[in-house]
Amino acid sequence: MLSLKEYIDANHLKYYIKTYGCQMNDHESEKIGGLLESIGYRPSGTLDDADMIVFNTCCVRENAEQKTFGNVGALKKLKEENHDKIIAVCGCMTQQDESAKRLFDMFPFVNIVMGTHNLHLLPQMVGQCLLEGKRVFAVAQDNQEIQEGIPIIRETPPLASVNIMYGCNNFCSYCIVPYVRGRERSREAANILDEINGLAGNGYREVMLLGQNVNSYHGVDGTDFPSLLSRICSDTDISRIRFMTSHPKDLSDRLIKVIAANRKVCKHVHLPVQAGSDTVLQNMNRGYTREQYLNLVGAIRDAVPDIVLTTDIIVGFPGESEADFMETMSLLEAVRFDSAFTFVYSRRRGTKAASMPGEIDDAVKRDRIVRLIDLQNGIVEETIKKYEGTVQQVLVEGMSTRDRNHVCGRTDGGKMVNFSGVQSLIGDFCNVKIIQAKRTTLFGELGEAGEKN
Ligand code: SF4
Structure with missing residues (x-):
């Protein structure tokens, strides 16, 4: 009988991973890729062509969960065309017992449902599916052990x-x-x-x-x-x-x-403030006040004057009054963040806030987010201009998607820079004179290449 690796090698099996959510999940997908390649799978460029499909899910927002159910359901047709395809769903959504069970019961064509704590056991689960024809459900509860040595692609x-x-x-x-x-x-x-x-x-x-x-x-x-x-x-x-x-x-x-x-x-700190009102911050259980946050920003800027500060903000949290919201607006004006990820609050089952009174009307939330984004966009347009005429050290990451004769990379502070250059610059630090600053991107000209440290 063939071993799992011999079976996968002999059949030239390929995998495809679809990742939802944050950078943590992106990195976890690199580990899933590493585990699958360790047993012989090769990457597939497309979902249709893959013998193993992995959905690495997110559950931070409730509608992300609903979308995932829809997307998994849509795989039924592919499975009907090829019964040997292995479909696995993992990540934050399936770490919740209730969601994981619902998904497992609703979609019998899904072979593996596993939680975030079971990731390292993926090769064994694939073996159970491929060689023994089993379906696997594996959602371990909070596991304090850290798994070292997982291969990463x-x-x-x-x-x-x-x-x-x-x-x-x-x-x-x-x-x-x-x-x-x-x-x-x-x-x-x-x-x-x-x-x-x-x-x-x-x-x-x-x-x-x-x-x-x-x-x-x-x-x-x-x-x-x-x-x-x-x-x-x-x-x-x-x-x-x-x-x-x-x-x-x-x-x-x-x-x-x-x-x-x-x-x-890097002179960049992502420092989520979430709200500018003490009442809302307290209801969010954030553990700091507006004043403490502003003092912290002051201390960082005193020590590192060229720091780039970015943040996350939620509007429409339960009970947020117009006065509370205006405190968030005034905090934005006081700090003048280099960029802000802005979110409209949406109720998330299983959290404390989901049962809080004072739900904010959707129209009010929409109005607040538009005002917030308008204010922040204006701040970004003003602050980014300070880069024009400066020389920035850029680590070149790749070719620009806008112009194939340009490369792109980031400054120390995380600002994206585009400039004319060739592929061989990827991985180099370059000194770039900034000619134009437009919203989130800087455009420049290459000076001499520079080494960092
Ligand atoms: S710090 Fe707060 S927002 Fe961030 S992951 Fe923990 S609970 Fe969630």
Whole structure:
């Protein structure tokens, strides 16, 4: 009898992964790809052509869950054309027992339903389906163990994501993440350093450290996040380090000092504020006040004057009055974020906010989000002009999709820059004179190539 790998090799089986949601999920899909390639699957360019289809789902918004059910249902036709196709659904949505069971019962043609804590067992599950003809349902409850050594299939250099921790302890009242990702657990610093050194040795120049709240990273050897950043700067050959997401209540003075003192640490902090009113912040269980947030922004800017600050904002949270909303508007004017991801609150089953009184009328929410986006767009248009005439160091990431004679990449602060250049520049740091700044993108001219550090 053939082993699983021999069977997959002999049949030239291919996989396709569809990823929904955030950067954590994107990175988890790189691990799913690594696990599937470790048993012989090869990537497929299209869903139709794949022998194994994986939907890596998100459940942050309730309508994302409804859409996933629709998209999974649509796979029935493909399965009818080829009964040997394996369909797997995993990710945050299927970590919720109720949703996972509903999906498993509703779609008998789905072979595997698994939660986020079962990811490392995917090869065994595929074996059970392919060699034994079984369906697999695997949704483990909160698993505190971190699985090291999962193979990862990443995009080609220069950028790579590295998980430093999993889960979240914060229980913001609107958020489902702590229920599906479990409590915080941090990887050992030595493992993170090894992974980053391996990446640097393979041509990667920039890493994005990922965690729901990186500021509460705490390794078993006592390393906290500022120390981890310092160690990555001194003990690895990586050129640039980004991180997300930073919870404002946990961003310490020590971290600000580390950002200010190390050239390798990008001068960009994504600092979700969510609302500008103390009442709403309290109802959201965010753990800081408006004043504390503004003081934190002041402290960061004092230490790192050229810092790029970005944020997330939710409008229409239950009970948000017009006065509360105007406090969010005034906070935006006070801080003048470089960019903001703006969301209309939508009720998420299973969270505390879902049962809060004071639901805001849809028309009011729409009106508020339009006003908020208008204000933020105006701020961005003004602030981005300061880059015109400056020289920025850009890490070239790829060819521009707008013009095949142009390359694109990011500044230290994360601003996208387009300029005339050739493919061989990908992975290089270039000094680029900024000619024009338009909304979210800078356009420039290549100066001499520059090395970072
Ligand atoms: S910090 Fe709050 S918003 Fe972020 S993942 Fe944790 S609970 Fe969700």
